[in-house]
Amino acid sequence: MAKNLGELRTAIDAVDRELLALLNRRAALAGQVGELKRAEGSTVFRPEREAQVIHGLQQANPGPLKAGNVATIWREIMSACRALEAPQRVAYLGPAGTFSEQAALHFFGSSIEHVPCVSFDEVFHAAAAGTADFGVVPVENSTEGVVTRSLDLLLQSPLHIVGEVSLLVRHHLLRLAPSLGGIEAVLAHPQALAQCQGWLNKHLPGAERRAVASNAEGARLAAGNPAWAGIASERAGSEFGLHLAAHAIQDDAFNRTRFAVVCLPQTLEAPRASGRDCVSLVVSVPNRPGAVHDILVPLKRHGVSMTRFESRPARSGQWEYFFYIDVQGHPSQPHVAAALQDLQSLCAFYKVLGTYPAGE
Numbered sequence: 058m059a060k061n062l063g064e065l066r067t068a069i070d071a072v073d074r075e076l077l078a079l080l081n082r083r084a085a086l087a088g089q090v091g092e093l094k095r096a097e098g099s100t101v102f103r104p105e106r107e108a109q110v111i112h113g114l115q116q117a118n119p120g121p122l123k124a125g126n127v128a129t130i131w132r133e134i135m136s137a138c139r140a141l142e143a144p145q146r147v148a149y150l151g152p153a154g155t156f157s158e159q160a161a162l163h164f165f166g167s168s169i170e171h172v173p174c175v176s177f178d179e180v181f182h183a184a185a186a187g188t189a190d191f192g193v194v195p196v197e198n199s200t201e202g203v204v205t206r207s208l209d210l211l212l213q214s215p216l217h218i219v220g221e222v223s224l225l226v227r228h229h230l231l232r233l234a235p236s237l238g239g240i241e242a243v244l245a246h247p248q249a250l251a252q253c254q255g256w257l258n259k260h261l262p263g264a265e266r267r268a269v270a271s272n273a274e275g276a277r278l279a280a281g282n283p284a285w286a287g288i289a290s291e292r293a294g295s296e297f298g299l300h301l302a303a304h305a306i307q308d309d310a311f312n313r314t315r316f317a318v319v320c321l322p323q324t325l326e327a328p329r330a331s332g333r334d335c336v337s338l339v340v341s342v343p344n345r346p347g348a349v350h351d352i353l354v355p356l357k358r359h360g361v362s363m364t365r366f367e368s369r370p371a372r373s374g375q376w377e378y379f380f381y382i383d384v385q386g387h388p389s390q391p392h393v394a395a396a397l398q399d400l401q402s403l404c405a406f407y408k409v410l411g412t413y414p415a416g417e
């Protein structure tokens with residue numbers, strides 16, 4: 058016979074008590090693992106182990122919970138377990154409500170200490186100087202291409218990449234009024250203005266476009282002037298009490314941004330193989346015919362897939378370039394190690410930016 062509401066709620070309360078006991082048992086076990094790791098001098102946070110935990114549970118999941126729900130729930134459980142040791146301090150381009158913050162929460166879960174910064178340079182500086190344990194910076198957008206400042210900073214910095222996050226980026230037009238009338242200026246980060254230029258040309262051709270340090274900063278300013286609008290996330294809208302005057306105004310419905318998680322090598326050594334890994338490199342080759350072709354040959358020869366190839370001027374004034382290359386796999390796999398070794402022997406400059414579990 059079907060249970061009534063009261064009986065169902067009593068059953069749910071009983072399950073919640075069981076879950077609570079199990080979660081605390083899990084937290085105590087994670088704490089013991091932490092003690093063991095500290096005793097042997099290794100770092101507590103292991104992103105590749107967490108990626109495996111989530112992947113394993115998704116495989117074992119009989120439903121009705123969806124795979125995405127399983128990931129979200131366990132990311133939070135593991136975040137809470139880690140924070141019992143010491144909350145991780147994570148730097149990102151602030152203020153609250155930026156996509157960088159969203160990426161940080163996606164990667165670390167919400168049991169973190171927020172270190173919002175005013176620029177990408179400051180994010181790198183905070184993580185390198187130790188005022189933050191990790192930094193999260195955008196590296197690439199599916200509409201606008203690379204985030205050049207982040208790539209330049211990665212090249213110069215002692216930080217390495219230990220993880221990546223890919224976020225679907227939906228931009229909304231946010232302002233004090235719920236409609237489009239009377240907007241004189243639209244304030245946002247240059248990347249967001251560029252990702253929405255088609256929509257702005259069509260719907261707000263007369264409005265000035267003003268570049269500001271972040272989208273959330275644009276939203277904050279729009280909250281102080283009824284003739285201004287910001288382009289930012291829904292979260293930034295609620296943070297500053299703004300209406301969504303227009304929903305999802307990015308020109309590409311599938312607009313995504315990829316973020317890198319960076320830290321000093323002593324904060325977290327390179328993650329071990331998770332089974333779905335990526336190596337990011339930056340190299341330069343001597344300026345001679347065929348040199349760029351040559352660096353791709355070892356990858357082909359050893360059967361290593363390249364998922365990214367970008368160039369940036371080397372600023373030598375000589376039309377020389379740095380090449381940013383991502384390959385699939387982990388250097389502990391012999392074919393990956395052999396390909397990287399051959400590639401390195403051809404390069405005038407070679408730096409591994411990081412080895413990390415591939416984001417979804």
Ligand SMILES: C=C(O[C@@H]1C=C(C(=O)O)C=C[C@H]1O)C(=O)O
Nearest residue numbers: 087090101102103106107135138
């Ligand atoms: C408990 C561990 O340490 C940390 C916490 C984890 C967890 O809560 O499952 C997983 C990996 C580490 O980041 C572990 O390595 O198993």
